[in-house]
Amino acid sequence: MWYNSGTMQVYKTRVHKFSGSDFHEVHPQAFGLYTKIKKKSKRRTYVRSAYFNRDKIFLDLFWTHLFAKANWRDRVRRMKYFGCALGLIQESRFEPRSKENPNKPSEILHRFYGLTAENELFCVQIKEDKKRSQKFLISVFPTDGPVDK
Numbered sequence: 367m368w369y370n371s372g373t374m375q376v377y378k379t380r381v382h383k384f385s386g387s388d389f390h391e392v393h394p395q396a397f398g399l400y401t402k403i404k405k406k407s408k409r410r411t412y413v414r415s416a417y418f419n420r421d422k423i424f425l426d427l428f429w430t431h432l433f434a435k436a437n438w439r440d441r442v443r444r445m446k447y448f449g450c451a452l453g454l455i456q457e458s459r460f461e462p463r464s465k466e467n468p469n470k471p472s473e474i475l476h477r478f479y480g481l482t483a484e485n486e487l488f489c490v491q492i493k494e495d496k497k498r499s500q501k502f503l504i505s506v507f508p509t510d511g512p513v514d515k
Contacts, residue, residue: 377458378481383446383488389438396448400425403452413452416459417478418501423455423492427502444507447482451490451506454480462492472496479509 384395403425404411412422428448435441458478467473474494481487491505 374463374479375460376479376481376487377454377460378483378485379450379453379457380483381450381453382483383450383486384448386446387442389442392442392445396445397429399449399452400429413456415455415501416457417455417462421501424500424502427493427504428506431504444505447488447506447508450480450482450488451503454478454490455492455503467493475504476501 384392386392386395400411403413411425413425414420415423432441432444435444455478458480460478462476462478464474464476467475472495474496476492476494478490478492479487480490487509489505489507489509490503493502493504494500495502
């Protein structure tokens with residue numbers, strides 16, 4: 367299912383965001399899903415992307431980036447959308463908003479927008495390394511609309 371709001375295409379996932387308001391409620395759900403996917407791969411944990419012609423999107427950088435955040439509330443807020451982010455990556459064929467990383471010209475940052483099953487808008491950010499042709503899930507967060515910074 368999809369929505370087209372102006373120039374931005376938003377993919378509606380069938381996945382519900384994780385319930386809970388505390389780190390100890392949300393983390394086991396999100397990390398449990400990650401662990402389940404991790405058991406399927408022998409080396410680095412990944413999911414395949416519909417938009418990038420079934421290329422691998424590596425997931426380990428997400429957790430590193432998440433735990434670099436000082437604010438615990440922000441970590442919980444982002445983890446709640448982890449399952450939705452994986453659903454969007456695996457199923458959405460909508461073109462993301464892409465731009466070269468201003469800090470590293472060898473990288474491209476892609477932003478996909480989606481709606482949860484509860485109709486809440488969220489953003490998934492994927493980093494693409496041009497040299498190695500690898501893609502990494504960096505972040506997922508709720509949003510009110512497209513933010514270009």
